[in-house]
Amino acid sequence: MGSSILDIGKTALQAAQVGIAVTGHNIANAATPGYSRQEVIQSPALALNQGFGYVGQGTQIVTIQRIYSELLTRQVASSLSTVGELDTYTAQLSQINNLLANSSAGLAPAIQDFFDSVQSAAANPGDAAARQSLLSSAQALASRFQGLDHRLGEIESGVNAELNASVSLINTYANQIAQLNVAIEAASTASNRPPNDLLDQRDQLVADLSRLVKVDVVQQDDGKYNIFIGNGQSLVVGNHAYSMTTVRSATDPSRLEVGYINSTGDTITLSSNSLVGGVLGGLIQFREQSLDSIRGQLGLVAVTLGEAFNAQHMQGYDQNGSAGGVFFSIPAPAISEHSGNSGDAVLDVAIDNVAALTGSNYYLRYDGTNYTLTRTDNGAVQTLGSLPQIVDGVELDITTGSMQAGDSFLIRPTATAAGGLSLAISDIHQIALAELSSAGDADNGNALALAALQTAKTALNGSASFEDVYAQLVSRVGNKTNELKVMSAAENSTLDGMISAQQSVSGVNLDEEATNLLRYQQAYQAAGKVMQIASQLFDLLLTIGH
Amino acid sequence: MRISTNMIYQTGIARIGDLTAAQARLQEQITTGRKMLTPADDPVGATKALALRQAASVNAQYAENRQAAMYSLGVEEAALNGVTDLLLAVKSTIVSAGNASYSDTERGFLATDLRAALEQLLNLANTRDGTGNYIFSGYQSQAPAFVESAGGVSYQGDMNQQQLQVSASRRMNVADNGAGIFQAAGNDLFQTINDIASLLETPVIDATDADALIAGLSATMDSIDAGLDTVLTVRAAVGTRLNELEALETFGQELDAQYEQSLSAVEDLDYAQALSDISRQQIILEAAQKSFVMISGLSLFDYF
Numbered sequence: 001m002g003s004s005i006l007d008i009g010k011t012a013l014q015a016a017q018v019g020i021a022v023t024g025h026n027i028a029n030a031a032t033p034g035y036s037r038q039e040v041i042q043s044p045a046l047a048l049n050q051g052f053g054y055v056g057q058g059t060q061i062v063t064i065q066r067i068y069s070e071l072l073t074r075q076v077a078s079s080l081s082t083v084g085e086l087d088t089y090t091a092q093l094s095q096i097n098n099l100l101a102n103s104s105a106g107l108a109p110a111i112q113d114f115f116d117s118v119q120s121a122a123a124n125p126g127d128a129a130a131r132q133s134l135l136s137s138a139q140a141l142a143s144r145f146q147g148l149d150h151r152l153g154e155i156e157s158g159v160n161a162e163l164n165a166s167v168s169l170i171n172t173y174a175n176q177i178a179q180l181n182v183a184i185e186a187a188s189t190a191s192n193r194p195p196n197d198l199l200d201q202r203d204q205l206v207a208d209l210s211r212l213v214k215v216d217v218v219q220q221d222d223g224k225y226n227i228f229i230g231n232g233q234s235l236v237v238g239n240h241a242y243s244m245t246t247v248r249s250a251t252d253p254s255r256l257e258v259g260y261i262n263s264t265g266d267t268i269t270l271s272s273n274s275l276v277g278g279v280l281g282g283l284i285q286f287r288e289q290s291l292d293s294i295r296g297q298l299g300l301v302a303v304t305l306g307e308a309f310n311a312q313h314m315q316g317y318d319q320n321g322s323a324g325g326v327f328f329s330i331p332a333p334a335i336s337e338h339s340g341n342s343g344d345a346v347l348d349v350a351i352d353n354v355a356a357l358t359g360s361n362y363y364l365r366y367d368g369t370n371y372t373l374t375r376t377d378n379g380a381v382q383t384l385g386s387l388p389q390i391v392d393g394v395e396l397d398i399t400t401g402s403m404q405a406g407d408s409f410l411i412r413p414t415a416t417a418a419g420g421l422s423l424a425i426s427d428i429h430q431i432a433l434a435e436l437s438s439a440g441d442a443d444n445g446n447a448l449a450l451a452a453l454q455t456a457k458t459a460l461n462g463s464a465s466f467e468d469v470y471a472q473l474v475s476r477v478g479n480k481t482n483e484l485k486v487m488s489a490a491e492n493s494t495l496d497g498m499i500s501a502q503q504s505v506s507g508v509n510l511d512e513e514a515t516n517l518l519r520y521q522q523a524y525q526a527a528g529k530v531m532q533i534a535s536q537l538f539d540l541l542l543t544i545g546h
Numbered sequence: 547m548r549i550s551t552n553m554i555y556q557t558g559i560a561r562i563g564d565l566t567a568a569q570a571r572l573q574e575q576i577t578t579g580r581k582m583l584t585p586a587d588d589p590v591g592a593t594k595a596l597a598l599r600q601a602a603s604v605n606a607q608y609a610e611n612r613q614a615a616m617y618s619l620g621v622e623e624a625a626l627n628g629v630t631d632l633l634l635a636v637k638s639t640i641v642s643a644g645n646a647s648y649s650d651t652e653r654g655f656l657a658t659d660l661r662a663a664l665e666q667l668l669n670l671a672n673t674r675d676g677t678g679n680y681i682f683s684g685y686q687s688q689a690p691a692f693v694e695s696a697g698g699v700s701y702q703g704d705m706n707q708q709q710l711q712v713s714a715s716r717r718m719n720v721a722d723n724g725a726g727i728f729q730a731a732g733n734d735l736f737q738t739i740n741d742i743a744s745l746l747e748t749p750v751i752d753a754t755d756a757d758a759l760i761a762g763l764s765a766t767m768d769s770i771d772a773g774l775d776t777v778l779t780v781r782a783a784v785g786t787r788l789n790e791l792e793a794l795e796t797f798g799q800e801l802d803a804q805y806e807q808s809l810s811a812v813e814d815l816d817y818a819q820a821l822s823d824i825s826r827q828q829i830i831l832e833a834a835q836k837s838f839v840m841i842s843g844l845s846l847f848d849y850f
Contacts, residue, residue, distance in 0.1 A: 030551050094586070101584035108596055112603040119607045123614040123710055126688060127677055440685030442708045442721065451711060455604065467600050475593040478585025485586065496560070500553055507550020514846035 004048075004057065005534040011058030012527035015042055018061055019520035026508045026516075034204025036066040036506035038196055066196040072502040073203055074217070077210040079495040081277035084211040086488040088162075088282030090481065093290055095155055097481040099148070100474050107301070107470055110144035113137050115454040121433055122448050126441030131428035142328070142421045145302050149419035152295050159283050159291070160246075160256040166212050166279050167244045167258060170235075173209045174227065177202060178241035181224040188223060214277025230274040233260050251336040251410040258284070290480060292361055292415070293377040297473045299414030300359035302421045304459040304466040306330040307354045312453060316432030316446025317439045324432025324446070331420030333394065333413040344401035347409050349394055355461050356393030359469075361412045364396065368405035558838040565831045572824045581815040591812045598812070602805040604714070609798050611710045612791050618708075618720040619784050619791070622681055625673040626727075626781045632670065633774045636663050636739060637767065643746055644763050650749045657746035664739045668692060668699065671728050671736075682724030684708075691724035692736070699736035701725040713794045718787055722780055730776045738769040 019040050029035040041062045047054035100106055117137040121130040180202040187195035202225060209215055209227070215235065216228040227236040235242055242261060247269055249255040258275055259267045272284045306328035313324040333349040347364070351357065360377040371384040373391055388397035394413045425431060435445025459469050575581055585592035642648075643656050672690040674680055679687035683703030691703045705726075707719040728735050745762045748755065 094584075097584045097586045103595065103599065108599060112600060116603065116607050119611060119711070123611055124677060124679075126679060434685070436685065436704075436706070438685065438704060440683070440687060440704060440706075442679060442683070442687035443685035443706065444708060444710075445706075448709060448711055448717065454600075455714075467596070471593045471596040474585050474596060475589050478587075478589030478592050481584070481586035482589060496557070500557070503550040503553045504548045507548070507552050509548060510551045511846040512548075514850070 004055075005537070006531055008056075008058035009527050009531035009534055011045060011060065012530060013524060015040070015059045015061055016520045016524035016527055018064075019523065020517065022064055023513050023516040023520060027510065027513050030508040030510055030513075034200050034207065035508070036068045036196070036200050036203075037508045038064050038066050041065050063193050064196065066194070066199065067506050068199075068203075069502065069505045072498065072505060073207075076495070076498045076502050077207050077217075078214070079491070079498050080207055080210045081214040081281075083488070083491050083495050084278040085214075085276070085282040085285070086484060086491050088279045089286045089290075090484040090488050092155065092159065092283065092286040093477065093481050093484060096152070096290070096294060097477055099151055100477055106474075107144055107148060107298075108467060110137075110141045111305070111454070111467060111470075114141040115451060118447060118451045118454075121431070122444045122451055125433040125444040125447055128428060131431050131433075134431060135423065135425065135428060138327070138423050142423055145298070145418040145421045148298060149295065152291065152298070153419070156255070156287070156291060159287050162283055163256050163258060163280070164246050166283070167246050170209060170212050170280075171241070171243050173205050173212070174235050174241040174243070177205050177209070177225060177227060177236050178239055180205065181236070182239050185222060185224065210278065212278045213275065213280040230260070230270050233262075233268075233270070250339040251408070255287075288376070290477075293359065294473065294477065295418070296359040296361055296377070296412070296415045297469065297476075299417035299419075300357055300459070301466050301470045301473070302417040303330055303351065303357060303414050304354055304469060305453075306417070306421055307351070308453050308456070308458040308466070309450065312446065312450050313432050315435075315449070317434040317437045317443075318432045319429040319434075319439055321437050321439045322430075323437075325430065326424045327431075329420075329422045329424045331416045333411060334416045336410040336412075338408045338410070341404070341407040341409075343404035343407045345398045345403040345407065346400045347411075348397045348399045349411055349413065350397075351393060351413060352390050352395040353393040355459060357414060357459075358392050359414050360392075361410065361415060362391075362394075363408055364411055365408040366403035366405060371403075554842060558834075558842065562831070562834050562838060565827060565834060569824065569827055569831065572820060572827065575815050576817070576820055576824070579815055580813050581820075582813055588812075595809060595812050598805050598809045602802065602809070605798055605801050605805065608711065608713050609795065609802075612712045612795055612798070615710045615712050615718055615720045616788065616791050618675065618681065618710075619788050621673065621675045622722065623781065623784050623788070625670050625681065626777055626784065628670050629667065629727075629777050630774065630781070632663055632667055633735075633770055633777065636660065637770050637774075639663070640742065640763055640766055640770065643742075644760070653746040653750075657743045660739055660743040660746065664736060664743065667728075667736065667739065668694060671724050681721055682727065684721070684723040692728070694736075698740065699734070701729060712791060713798065716790075716794065718790070720787075722784075727776060727780055728773075730773075733769055733772050733776075735769070735773045738766055738773070742766040 022038050022040050026037050041064070042059045043062045045057040045060045047056045103109070114137045117130075117134045121127075121134045124130045180198055184195055184198045184202065187198060206215065206217055206225065206227070213229055218226045218228070220226060220238065224238050225236065226234065226238065229235050229244075233242075235244070242263070245259045245261060245267060246256040247259040247267060249257050250269070257269050257272070258280060259269045261267050272288055275281050275284055307330065310327050310330075313327040316324045318324055333351065335347050335349055337347075343366070358375070358377075360375045362376065363374045365372050365374070371387060371389075373382045373384060373396075374380070382391060384391070384396075388395060390396075394411070396411070433447040433450075434440065434443035435449075436443055454467070455465055457463060457465055457468075459466055464472070571583075574583060582588045582591050582595070639656055639659055643653060648656075671682055671692045672680055673682065680689065680691050680703070681687070682691040683689060684691075685706040685708065686703045687708075689702060691701060692699050693702055701724055703723055703725070705723055707723065708721045709717045710720050712718045742762060745759060750756050750759055
């Protein structure tokens with residue numbers, strides 16, 4: 001009996017030791033990200049039947065359990081996806097917001113300076129200095145357009161770079177999760193107890209991954225995580241991790257899209273509406289919903305200004321008595337053929353009516369019978385029976401060859417205009433300021449008409465001047481950025497609340513651990529006392545023999 | 547409800563971070579003097595500000611055009627003033643030429659005066675402005691309006707009038723062509739003066755000559771009077787235009803002031819509000835910092 005009391009004391013001591021160890025582990029990991037606090041689960045040891053009753057044999061440790069709520073953890077991960085997406089979209093769009101913020105470095109002052117110089121030339125058309133000044137401010141205007149477009153191009157390159165970085169990070173996380181799947185299975189089967197720290201690590205990886213892209217997690221019966229992205233593509237299945245990659249877009253080689261390498265080794269390009277959530281979703285949304293249409297609208301300002309000015313310029317006469325030529329060189333609409341096209345059609349796109357241009361990009365597809373034209377900014381679709389056709393101020397025609405079913409082309413009527421706008425005249429005598437071919441030095445008739453273009457409603461079917469179009473662009477960017485900032489703040493707030501809920505279940509509270517330390521210390525002391533008493537009983541027994 | 551130690555730190559720092567960010571933003575507003583730092587701060591205001599800036603810039607350009615118009619019209623006014631004085635002087639010469647007691651010699655002297663007056667009239671008709679443009683040549687301001695040749699003085703400008711946009715809705719003529727002033731309705735002033743000078747140089751021998759002289763002098767007076775009428779009419783029109791420019795200038799300046807005011811209302815910071823906001827947020831920030839230190843300092847381990 002005495003020795004069993006010693007054993008009881010020993011089990012109590014061990015349990016107290018483990019308790020202190022676990023408390024110490026909690027304290028040490030109080031600030032570790034993703035750590036769920038652990039607690040010792042004890043149960044009484046099997047009792048012995050002594051005839052007069054069952055005498056307990058002390059305690060045993062059943063397991064060390066992590067305090068963890070799967071629901072809360074999943075909610076946090078899901079919210080991290082939304083926050084990641086909104087924060088990324090906001091950050092990218094804010095770059096453009098800041099670009100347009102400076103009222104003295106923006107496009108509007110350059111347009112105003114240019115027309116000021118036209119007015120000055122109208123006041124003194126024979127003066128070489130006034131003419132030279134007009135050319136200089138025209139050059140400055142073209143440079144300003146180019147500068148803005150260049151910056152937008154830099155932002156697009158930045159998006160490509162971040163896509164690359166995000167995709168490689170996703171692959172890293174996927175590999176790590178797969179490895180942890182293996183390790184957790186091994187650790188679980190070895191002891192039949194949950195490997196708490198490994199489980200925490202895996203959940204933390206899922207949270208990190210969720211910030212990059214929205215994922216669905218399915219737990220297998222053997223405890224492994226299967227991770228799915230997009231429209232159900234598997235990223236991690238059991239021990240195996242698949243890869244994502246970036247591929248050059250089939251219609252625009254300067255643009256990267258996200259691809260997925262499947263089990264047969266083929267790369268599948270993921271469509272942009274299948275990738276939602278996270279940094280990846282935010283980047284793609286930014287690019288498709290904002291960047292493209294902003295670039296198109298900036299180009300629309302350039303095309304409208306350039307074409308209107310050219311048209312009026314060609315009605316006047318220069319100092320040599322010749323009719324005015326082209327003043328601004330405007331790049332033709334950009335056409336990109338999908339690399340998978342099987343037909344040999346050569347598409348020709350020309351601007352037919354500047355006032356009807358929308359600034360949007362278009363996809364032209366052929367299904368075998370009809371052509372469909374899809375606007376990229378609002379998704380509006382038009383069906384065209386045959387070509388040539390004039391749609392939204394743009395004339396579409398096939399010059400040679402024909403399309404096969406499934407062919408598609410990307411048409412960008414205005415997107416390249418701002419970057420390619422340039423001055424076509426370098427000789428001041430070629431500026432057509434006169435209205436008559438006699439072109440006297442005081443003939444400023446055409447100059448007056450050119451100056452009046454600044455406030456004329458030449459764009460958007462006669463409802464806006466090109467400065468109005470620019471103002472609409474600034475307003476759209478401002479509105480969208482504002483909206484995103486508000487949504488982002490709200491979502492961050494929600495995330496804070498969810499993390500708070502999760503932490504209130506799983507988080508370590510140092511005061512609580514301090515209490516536990518005291519408790520286990522006292523338990524240890526009490527257990528020690530039990531053993532001491534047991535030993536004293538034995539000594540007593542021995543002295544009886546003396 | 548449990549609060550993990552992490553959350554105490556994180557929420558505390560997050561709130562302090564938010565307050566610090568708000569302070570930084572107010573600081574930027576104060577140093578730039580603007581309440582709208584980017585279009586996102588006030589999208590409607592940003593559009594308004596762009597429109598106001600453009601309107602103000604166009605308005606300023608019209609003001610410059612008005613200056614140019616006033617200058618051109620002023621040069622024309624001065625020239626026409628000279629022409630008026632000259633024609634009046636010619637008239638008095640003609641009157642004295644009618645003096646029956648004058649001999650051929652004296653009439654010869656008068657003829658010399660008239661020839662000098664003709665040269666001066668030609669110079670006035672070919673007035674150039676500060677940049678060297680001939681103001682009476684219509685659009686052909688690079689060449690003199692009138693040239694003298696064996697057959698007389700002929701107009702080589704054209705019939706156009708240069709215009710300037712002096713306000714949003716007003717394009718004003720800022721020049722008049724010489725043919726309409728000096729050779730209007732077939733009344734060629736140069737020819738008239740040339741003829742009468744030649745007539746005065748002709749000796750009066752008989753009664754036919756005397757009759758011719760009287761008729762010539764009378765016809766010349768009529769011509770000069772008609773010419774003077776034309777010049778004064780044009781001068782009146784120039785004067786009217788100058789008056790109109792002054793009125794447009796006043797209106798333009800008022801518009802300018804309005805644009806500035808509107809722009810200021812959209813963009814400028816209300817300093818009183820901003821400074822009071824910044825000191826209020828300062829107090830909140832200090833309170834948050836103090837309370838954070840207090841709460842995070844509480845620990846059971848202090849009592850072990």
